[in-house]
Amino acid sequence: MYKFEETEIPSTDQGIMAHLDENLANIKEALGNPGDLAIREFKMGKPSLHKVAIIYINGLADKMIIGSFVIERLMENVHDSENIHPKEPSELFTYIKENILTVGTVEDITDWNKMLLSLLSGQTILLIDGYNHAIGCSAQGGELRAITEPTTEPAVRGPKESFVEALITNTAMVRHRIKSPNLRVEMMKLGKVTQTEVALMYVNGIVNDKLLAEVKERLDKIEADEIVGSNTIEEWIIDDFWTPWPTILKTERPDVVQGEIQEGRVAVFVDGTPTTLILPAIWIQFLHTAEDYYLRWQFASFLRFIRLVGFLITLIGPSLFIAFLTYHPELIPTPLLINLTAQRQGIPFPVFIEALIMEFTFEVLREAGIRMPRQIGQAVSIVGALVLGEAAVSAGIVSSSMVIVVAGTAIASFTIPHATMTDAVRLLRFLMMILAATFGLYGLGLGVIVLVAHTCSIRSFGIPYLTPFAPIILADWKDTLVRAPKPFLSTRPRLISQLRTKRTGTTQNLGPSSREHQTTNNQLKRDSNEP
Known part of the structure; x- marks a missing residue:
């Protein structure tokens, strides 16, 4: 019989070499010589020519950005002998980084594993023969799903947009709504194999520091090879995975995330999934919708x-x-x-x-209707229920x-x-x-x-979980079973945000003042009496 033993995932600890050909060979070996690996080699610099290589992954990088802002810029300077003076590879490296590349973000990479991770994250890598540094260019792209209406949280009123699978797009949709310098976005990578990007979003000065520290500690304890979606993170960080009740709120609406983090909660975005985690969550939240506030x-x-x-x-x-x-x-x-x-x-x-x-x-009918093609799933569910019920x-x-x-x-x-x-x-x-x-x-x-x-x-x-009913916090009841008028929602939940619970001014002076109100009434009476 065969005996299977658990093996460790191979890792590469070598650094970036000074020889370009050796670096290219090591990259191909580390990635298994994939068919979607693109390498463009050429020479530049005078009076001595230096070999330069542009490396990226097809489908993860935007070819238009690479062609217009990286390769075209470099090739233009190849023929411009008056502007290309660096003789040493290190000088050429600095010159390219500071004077030629016009992409949004450029970083100096010296670690081999970081270079591979940047390449697999969609960045474009530039290597120069004779120098053991690499340049990482932000040229992520590829085919992405367009922003559409929410499918699991539809609403008649309110915004008609939902999150997509791109992490940067999702965080930008929330930033579009909260234009505050106190909005914080912290990035991390989870999953030893998948290296999935995860973002924490919160409002500094409103979020409870103890809550934020607890969230970060639980995320750091995740020891998994793959993070395939937000549900994987949810099952790792929840308080009690035996309870049937959901203790983390999931949403695909940017306006829901906006409202929750402004109450002092923390949002967890996971690259590759349109579902965002909101924590902590209480029972009454699952009976609320975004439409309640419109x-x-x-x-x-x-x-x-x-x-x-x-x-x-x-x-x-x-x-x-x-x-x-x-x-x-x-x-x-x-x-x-x-x-x-x-x-x-x-x-x-x-x-x-x-x-x-x-x-x-x-x-069974409900599950069949979900799994069947959308064109016939709904019809099968309705017809199946009617036919089976009448026949039974x-x-x-x-x-x-x-x-x-x-x-x-x-x-x-x-x-x-x-x-x-x-x-x-x-x-x-x-x-x-x-x-x-x-x-x-x-x-x-x-x-x-x-x-x-x-x-x-x-x-x-x-x-x-039953806050504000157990323990009883009467001040928070105004946004639970009923939704009080907006001016009376003057405080944040007491146990969620303990730093800044007040979010509106006083409600004692609502409406027009008595003198203004009387003047307006007298004016209306005079207008109505005029012929």
């Missing part, structure tokens, strides 16, 4: 109430139906109980098995009342704005159904108590 406060509060009702229906709706029919039929009005009993005549399964079949069937009732497998309960629960689940919270409620719904089928309302009540106690015990980067 609507009038009365309607925004009404929509939050609808989401809360939808959350409760999704969590315990089928469980209540099972408990009432199985253990507590005396709590159902007599005419309704007679109709429900008549519908169940000939049904071969208990109420719990009937509900389990319908819920599982709907989950006609065949006597389930009752029509059970179809109504399951369909209502499914519709209510779509009112939860964040997919991570929806997934958690979908899992917990089956647990509540089992408790209701086993012990009735007593089991359901016990399950709710245990769930609330568990939720109270959760923390997200040191912040209680």
Whole structure:
């Protein structure tokens, strides 16, 4: 039998050589002589000619930038013998860096591994024969997805743009909204193999220093070969990975990131994914949407109430139906109980098995609709649900009342704005159904108590998950179940930003002054009395 042993990933510790041909050979060997590696060699400098090489990766670098601002500039100076005086390679290196290259960023690279990482990150490398330094030119490019409307967080009002897979584009979209010198962006690389770029964004002076230090410490502890997306980082840094509740908010909207970091939170951007992590996160955040702040406060509060009702229906709706029919039929009005009993005549399964079949069937249809091509996925989900539901009732497998309960629960689940919270409620719904089928309302009540106690015990980067309800912070209730008018949102969450909780002026002088108001009223009366 073969015996497999874990091996270390090979690394190159040699430095940049003085000989150009040796450097090029080492680069090809280190990268496995890839087909997308582009090398352009030529000579420049007088009176002695020096060999120069331009190296980049096709697809990661912008060929137009390289051609116009690097190669063309260098080739123009090849024929300009009056301006090219450096005799030594080191002098030519300095001359090129300071006088010829017109790209945005140019850096002097002396470390071999840093040169390879810069090359694989999309930079263009310039090497000169006889000198053991390299020039890194910022010419990243390639094909990128255009900025489009959000797909998982749509809104009728507000901005119609979402993050893309390019890290620099995402951070720039937030900077476009927060033009403050206190906005900080810290870059780091995670993943021993992937070397994925990760950016921390926060507002200096508002963010809690302890929170920021905790986030950096947890990110530094990540020891993984690959970081394939934001979910990998999430599972490494969350407080409790056994809880079904999401403790880190995910968003693809720049305006959501803007609002959250201005409250004192930290945003984590990951290169290659349009999903941004917001931390810490509390439970009530997952019932809020960006659209709440673009609507009038009365309607925004009404929509939050609808989401809360939808959350409760999704969590315990089928469980209540099972408990009432199985253990507590005396709590159902007599005419309704007679109709429900008549519908169940000939049904071969208990109420719990009937509900389990319908819920599982709907989950299969939902997953099938997501995985199928977009053109037919929605049609298959709708037609499949109608056909299967009608056929199941006609065949006597389930009752029509059970179809109504399951369909209502499914519709209510779509009112939860964040997919991570929806997934958690979908899992917990089956647990509540089992408790209701086993012990009735007593089991359901016990399950709710245990769930609330568990939720109270959760923390997200040191912040209680049920803040501001447990612990009770009345000052923060104005932006929880209801959304108070903007002038009254004068403070930031107390436990999130402990440095600068006040963010607006006083609300005592809102509206026109009494003298101005009286003058305006008198003027309106005179205008109305004029013929």
